[in-house]
Amino acid sequence: MSATERDRSLMRTFWGVSRFRKIGLAFAIVIAILAGNLWAVPARVMAEPLDAGTEAPAMTRFWVFHPMYLMSGTYLYPVEHYVPETDSIELAAIEALIRGMPEGTGYRFLGLPEATEVRELTIEDKVLTVxxxxxxxxxxVGSASEGALIDAIVCTLAQRQEVDKVQILVEGQPVETLAGHVDIAGPLEPRWDSIYRGFEDAYQHWAGGSMMVLQSMDIMVGHEDWTSRPNEELTRAQFLKMLVEILSLPEAPDDLEMPFADMDNHWSRPYVMRALAEGLIKADDYGADFGPDEVIPREEMAFLLVPARESYAEAHPDIAYPDPAEAPAFTDETEIGEKFLERVKECAQLGLLTGYPEGDFGPRRGLTRGEAATVLTRLIGVSGAGTMVVVSTPRPGAKHEGSTIVVLGSAAAFEGTTNFRLLDAERGVCFDDYTTSTHGMGFGAIGMSVDKSLLTGTPTLLEVYLISMEDGSEFRLTGVPIQVSEAPGN
Incomplete structure (x- = not known):
């Protein structure tokens, strides 16, 4: 039995347990996550050579834990790498860490100096010396970033059972520190609790994937208890801040005057000024006061989304947005304010919003954080499946000319494991990972990097699918059109 067949067999056995055992298992998994002890398990059991079968080149897969900076701290983002078969997983993994993640993901990854070379790797008594x-x-880098870089090195090199600790040398000698902040003189144990995880209350929420993608981009910041509170309503200032940051609007000129009387000492003043300077909002639409702490109604959300979408599309011409469709006839259309009606319809035509299942739009309802995450990920062209599994990289229509194809995103579904495959124009399979890419779970951060030499064709579609908990069957979630050059890049 190949490793691929074994992985599928184990997966089906895992998901094929009775409903009561699933509940118990799910409870145990949640407890393990909260205790910070589960993350090490999938990394340590999945780092091994993989025979991809007779039609595809033999390959090796392993995890690389890329350091990432957020306003809330520094974390390790797990990415499963697929490379041609190699004798040294550790060397391939640490070299992938040095290469880092590509530009343009929207995530703020930290990197080791590009010129860094690995002189030697040895393992003795479960201590790996690099x-x-x-x-x-x-x-x-500062102390927090240095700590993240060291954690990335240690976790990436300690993902197999043969390694318990990592000793870092420089030019053959121990060093006290890399950047002057963190002691690395002795062997270091991996800190698996530093691996990035999304908002705890986003798992199983219908908007969870979208919320975690915006969290990874530092657009949506959670509360101190690491929750997102997806059903909490947003204020006008909070939503405008997210729009301004997504659009990367420049600072307002110094001579621009604030037209609103209630904004002199408000925390959102800089964001309001940037929005005014770029025409995202107009003083005439609000009057004397902006009302930053008022809950923003859904109709006003739509009013702001239209110019925001135009601005983002102009700055990102390569994104292949869905073709406009006929706007639904909302059952409460007569309740939508006259000023907002046309933009609500335009948002619906652009696929930015769909309304509620009952057919209404709810124009005066307060916009929730989950709803905001959904429309904002659609605004930036992110592909999702019911917003529970969302791919932030690549965006639809993205061009891949390098030597690897990188997939990043978030999954909030526990009903199956998130998988990827690359298909050509005739829907032939160019690559299929057959494994969860959420670091061993059906939820959390999604990460996959495929060396283009492993492709059996020229892919035009990245397909995301789940494998059922009930019987191991699969069902398609979403497809992302991509453009990949035929010859591997340098």
């Missing part, structure tokens, strides 16, 4: 060139000492 010897770097002195280029690694050029990392100019």
């Amino acid at each position: 010897d770097f060139s002195d280029d690694i000492l050029q990392a100019n």
